[in-house]
Amino acid sequence: MTWTDARIAQLTRLWTEGISASGIAEALGDVSRSAVLGKLHRLRLLASRQTPAAPRRYDGPTGVACPSGRMNPPPVPLAARPPEPPRSPWQEAVFAPLPETLARPWLSREPGECAFPVGGDGDALLSCCAGIRPRSAYCPAHHAIVFKVQSPAAVAAEQRRWAEAVERWAA
Numbered sequence: 001m002t003w004t005d006a007r008i009a010q011l012t013r014l015w016t017e018g019i020s021a022s023g024i025a026e027a028l029g030d031v032s033r034s035a036v037l038g039k040l041h042r043l044r045l046l047a048s049r050q051t052p053a054a055p056r057r058y059d060g061p062t063g064v065a066c067p068s069g070r071m072n073p074p075p076v077p078l079a080a081r082p083p084e085p086p087r088s089p090w091q092e093a094v095f096a097p098l099p100e101t102l103a104r105p106w107l108s109r110e111p112g113e114c115a116f117p118v119g120g121d122g123d124a125l126l127s128c129c130a131g132i133r134p135r136s137a138y139c140p141a142h143h144a145i146v147f148k149v150q151s152p153a154a155v156a157a158e159q160r161r162w163a164e165a166v167e168r169w170a171a
């Protein structure tokens, strides 16, 4: 089974219509539920449908048919939302203090200590505070993250994937 453009388009459409991964697998045929989930994950669509399953109390009468004779209102379709933008390496690295470093509040950082944010928010923002790399505001590990060199091909592929995902969502 290969993910042709037509199948990817169908996958995206069914997913945005609120069909479950196993339902999509059934509709596409010749593909497992986990393969569907894997593809959705790679398309970054998985995070786009996070509907909190808040339990709701039933307020109406029980066991009494409505005047129309219908017990249940028609299902409300899930609102389609644009897929999440791809996370940058920066976002991936934030909130992950390096092992064997002692993160401290950003404001208490001493000269020569890494400024990279590793947690907290606002005034409570924490910095890595490991020793900095020469001529950098960051320790060697965080300097490598901030100044990561991406090949033009990798950048183009990422932009293409993103543009395709938006296009499919808007279709």
Ligand SMILES: [Zn+2]
Pocket (backbone or CB within 6 Å): 114, 115, 116, 128, 129, 130, 138, 139, 140, 141, 142
């Ligand atoms: Zn650091």
